[in-house]
Amino acid sequence: AQSVTQPDIHITVSEGASLELRCNYSYGATPYLFWYVQSPGQGLQLLLKYFSGDTLVQGIKGFEAEFKRSQSSFNLRKPSVHWSDAAEYFCAVGGDAGNMLTFGGGTRLMVKP
Amino acid sequence: DTEVTQTPKHLVMGMTNKKSLKCEQHMGHRAMYWYKQKAKKPPELMFVYSYEKLSINESVPSRFSPECPNSSLLNLHLHALQPEDSALYLCASSRPGTGAPNQPQHFGDGTRLSIL
Numbered sequence: 060a061q062s063v064t065q066p067d068i069h070i071t072v073s074e075g076a077s078l079e080l081r082c083n084y085s086y087g088a089t090p091y092l093f094w095y096v097q098s099p100g101q102g103l104q105l106l107l108k109y110f111s112g113d114t115l116v117q118g119i120k121g122f123e124a125e126f127k128r129s130q131s132s133f134n135l136r137k138p139s140v141h142w143s144d145a146a147e148y149f150c151a152v153g154g155d156a157g158n159m160l161t162f163g164g165g166t167r168l169m170v171k172p
Numbered sequence: 173d174t175e176v177t178q179t180p181k182h183l184v185m186g187m188t189n190k191k192s193l194k195c196e197q198h199m200g201h202r203a204m205y206w207y208k209q210k211a212k213k214p215p216e217l218m219f220v221y222s223y224e225k226l227s228i229n230e231s232v233p234s235r236f237s238p239e240c241p242n243s244s245l246l247n248l249h250l251h252a253l254q255p256e257d258s259a260l261y262l263c264a265s266s267r268p269g270t271g272a273p274n275q276p277q278h279f280g281d282g283t284r285l286s287i288l
Contacts, residue, residue, distance in 0.1 A: 103264075162214035
């Protein structure tokens with residue numbers, strides 16, 4: 060069965076600092092990986108996805124993520140965080156069968172002025 | 173702006189009421205989903221429709237009844253809900269993944285449901 064772990068429940072960074080959110084997955088075959096962001100009172104917005112090819116993927120809002128098969132990781136990064144990035148971030152893995160997504164527990168990002 | 177529209181945004185209902193949540197998308201997606209999300213938790217899958225047919229029911233109680241009247245609409249009928257059913261209900265859509273790479277799901281902003 061597939062699973063996703065986001066080791067950090069909360070992260071606080073200063074505005075302008077760099078950010079890395081960790082995601083580890085467990086999946087037997089080639090995973091399809093996603094990062095979503097959820098602002099308070101809103102739905103989930105897709106930041107980026109990895110299906111195949113280049114292991115460094117670029118997303119919206121200046122985010123990028125790197126797929127590392129050897130480490131079963133798909134960490135999200137941003138070089139300079141803005142106050143508007145404060146939100147909940149979910150990593151998710153999907154498989155070949157149907158459209159099932161498995162979400163990690165989420166990481167709440169707080170941004171200090 | 174989200175491409176998946178959910179109505180109403182907020183709903184308060186008593187345990188004996190009957191209400192419906194609505195979801196609409198015009199992206200041509202043929203897979204649609206209902207999720208339940210409790211505070212500070214990830215979304216939990218409830219139902220999946222593929223080509224307007226129910227393909228996955230994650231052992232959801234019968235007081236939740238989904239309906240997909242056409243390829244653009246998804247409803248969730250509610251009856252005799254319990255206080256623990258209070259949550260954010262999210263709808264999502266995607267291209268069907270069968271036989272093709274798993275496609276990203278696009279989410280609506282949800283309906284915040286409170287059961288009195």
